[in-house]
Amino acid sequence: MKLRNLPIKRKLMFVIMLTSTAVLILTSFSLIAYELLAFRRSLVQNTLAIAQIIAGISGPALRFNDAGFATEILSTLRAEPVIGQACLYQGKKIFARFSSDKSKPRFPLEPGRAGYFFEGTKLIVFHPVKDKLGQVGMLYLRTDPAPVFDRLQLYAGIVFLVMASSIVLALILSNWLQKRISAPILELAETAKAVSIKKDYLVRARKFDSDELGLLTDAFNHMLTQIHERDLALTESEARARAVLNSAISGVVVMDASGKITDWNIQAERLFGWTRHEAIGRNLAETIIPLRYREAHQRGLDRFFKTGEGPALGRLLDLNALRRDGTEFPVELSISPIKTGTVTTFCGFLTDVTQRKEAAEALSLLAAIVESSDDAIVGKNLQGIIVSWNAGAERMFGYTAPESVGRESTFVIPSDRWEVEAAILKEVQRGYIQHFETVRLHKDGSKLHVSLTMSPIKNAEGRIIGASASSRDISPRIKAEEEIRNLNTELEERVIQRTAELAHTNKELEAFTYSVSHDLRAPLRHIDAFAQMLEEELKSETSAEGHRYLQRIRHGVQTMGRLVDDLLNLSRVGRMEIVQQTVPLNDIVTNVLQELQPEYEGRNLEWIIGELPAAECDPGLILQVFINLISNSVKYTRPIAKAVIEIGAKTDADDTIIFVRDNGVGFNMKFADKLFGAFQRLHRAEEFEGTGVGLATVQRIIHLHMGRIWVEAELGKGATFYFTLRGIQRP
DSSP: OOGGGSOHHHHHHHHHHHHHHHHHHHHHHHHHHHHHHHHHHHHHHHHHHHHHHHHHHSHHHHHTTOHHHHHHHHHGGGGOTTEEEEEEEETTEEEEEEESSSSOOOOOSSOOOSEEEEETTEEEEEEEEEETTEEEEEEEEEEOHHHHHHHHHHHHHHHHHHHHHHHHHHHHHHHHHHHHHHHHHHHHHHHHHHHHHHOOTTOOOOOOOSSHHHHHHHHHHHHHHHHHHHHHHHHHHHHHHHHHHHHOSSEEEEEOTTSBEEEEOHHHHHHHSOOHHHHTTSBHHHHHSOHHHHHHHHHHHHHHHHHSOOTTBTSOEEEEEEOTTSOEEEEEEEEEEEEETTEEEEEEEEEEOHHHHHHHHHHHHHHHHHHHOSSEEEEEETTSBEEEEOHHHHHHHSOOHHHHTTSBGGGGSOGGGHHHHHHHHHHHHTTOOEEEEEEEEOTTSOEEEEEEEEEEEEOTTSOEEEEEEEEEEOHHHHHHHHHHHHHHHHHHHHHHHHHHHHHHHHHHHHHHHHHIIIIIHHHHHHHHHHHHHHHHHTTTTSOHHHHHHHHHHHHHHHHHHHHHHHHHHHHHHHHOOOOOEEEEHHHHHHHHHHHHHHHHTTSOEEEEEOOOOEEEEOHHHHHHHHHHHHHHHHHHTTTOSSEEEEEEEEEOSSOEEEEEEEOSOOOOGGGGGGTTSTTOOSSOTTTSOOOSOHHHHHHHHHHHTTOOEEEEEETTTEEEEEEOOTTBOOO
16 A cells, blocks of 8 residues: 555554664664674784783794693683684794684694784784794684674674663653654544535534644634535425425426536426436537537537527527427427626526417417308407408408408498397307397398307406307208208108009009909919819810910910919018017017928928017018028028028128028029019029019018118029118117
8 A cells, every 4th residue: 555545644653663673773783783894803912912921022933942831821812702813923834723612623734914803793803923043933813703793792682682671661651752743643634524524514624723723723613613604595495496496397408519518497397297307417519409500509508618609599599399209299498598797607598388389370270260261250349330340241241451440340230130149149258159040231232140159258367258150051052942842842842742643543552452452363263273174174085285386375474363362462572551669589580480380391391489578569470581591591592402591690780681691503693683583583483483573572572661682693693682671670
């Protein structure tokens, strides 16, 4: 960890300990160095003195070659522990020697020059041995450093103990001193930290002394007091500003010079869909400005910073803004620069004018509709003075708008209707809408029949301030109604006449029906009876071909009889009145199947009878419908090995539909339009019997019940007949 990153407490201790330790070490090493130098100097002096003494008493021993005496002299050096080795040279040879080391000593082979020198830590001395006659030899001394080192180690140990004790004492003193010095600083630091983290400007640093740190503490606490007061003022100011922004009916957006959003009020959140937290820091152009406006927006910013002016500054702009979901909506924009020193921000007020534009468009559309209307639309105030007169009024009454606006409306009202008009206007002032037909005057004096609607006109507060009169010329309708009344009178006379003619015709038709029923059927019975008698009379005499001719005569007569019966039945259905009652259609189908059983008995025929509704109908006529439809299905499935006839009901959006379906021979749908005509048959009589009147009868019965009938078929795949009745009860 770097020193500058350490707490001040540790920095102070580090500085004090570093200084104290450095001084102690320097002092100790200085003392040891001085001791070493003094010891060396003392060693040289003592050794040279010993050498001089030994050399002075060793001269006679060398002169008289007394080696023993010389050895004894050298042995006296045992009292000097510092002398490790000694020897006497006689000439170049060793004469006597001494060594304090019991190991085999090594001596120089020859004496050196007189003097001394150090060999490592050992002192070497060569001293001449003389007597009165001159030099007789050379003394060699070599010191032993071991005792010296023992002494130095003891001295170093004492120095180390003293230095260690001093360091401990310095540590204790430095810790005490740094607390005295760092405590005020640490108190300031902790207070600053609390203020920074908690934003609590009410905390204060504790003052320890009245020195410079005490003055710094007083200044720091005074600064906190000022900051707290300014913070309160700023908070109140920001709260007021935020309240003003959030209460604004417009969206307020603030951006900096780079185009980044720096503030965003609640109305802006509602307008654009971005929360304040999401919007701040976003680029304004990318957030609320459609792509086609962004280049112009940037040009405006560039121009402002160059010239101090901008195209949008100081005036209202109408443009489209962008919501978060990508939709655009019209806004009214006002933007102003805010300068704080050298910093410029921009404040924009955006108002959603969607409703205003829609109202303006609706008003414009309404004005266009009123102006283009063929009806006369006239606006009046509560005094009856005309305030607006559209083109329809000009065409209807012949007066132009300049001729009409500002006048009372009585100039287009007949004088005998003025009181009625005043009463109607009073009702409108009470809030009622009046619809009535009346008479108005054209500029040329002619009278117009009009349908008039008078409605109250209200202002934004809902107060009635006038009336709107919409008039439509109904003179053509009045004329047409008069003509219709005349025509109705004439028509009633014609209906009476035609009813009489129809009654006469019905009587003639009934007479004809009676004639056909009695006079025409009698000859047919005679022909059939005589043909039968002739066939029996000539049974044995007539050939087979003759018998076949007689059978064809009888068959033709019988067919003619059935045709007459069907024709009479069809005519009777058209004239009869239906008697309605509620009848379950399943009961009618059951009766029909029982009646037709002889026709399909013994055949492989499957019946599928669904759930049919009840119906308000004539039971006898509807029975005839089912008899004709079901008997047709039985007849036209005779060639089918496995016949299936289905009778059921289904419901669509409007009706309940009854159907009879079979898988018989079917027919081609291009002939379906002939199917319900009288005497129209799609199959030869040799294949399937019939007169071609049954389906015509069915259609007439269905029409009598206000229903409809139709068919779907395919050649070789069967047919389905559908019909509806007005009286069918829906499930």
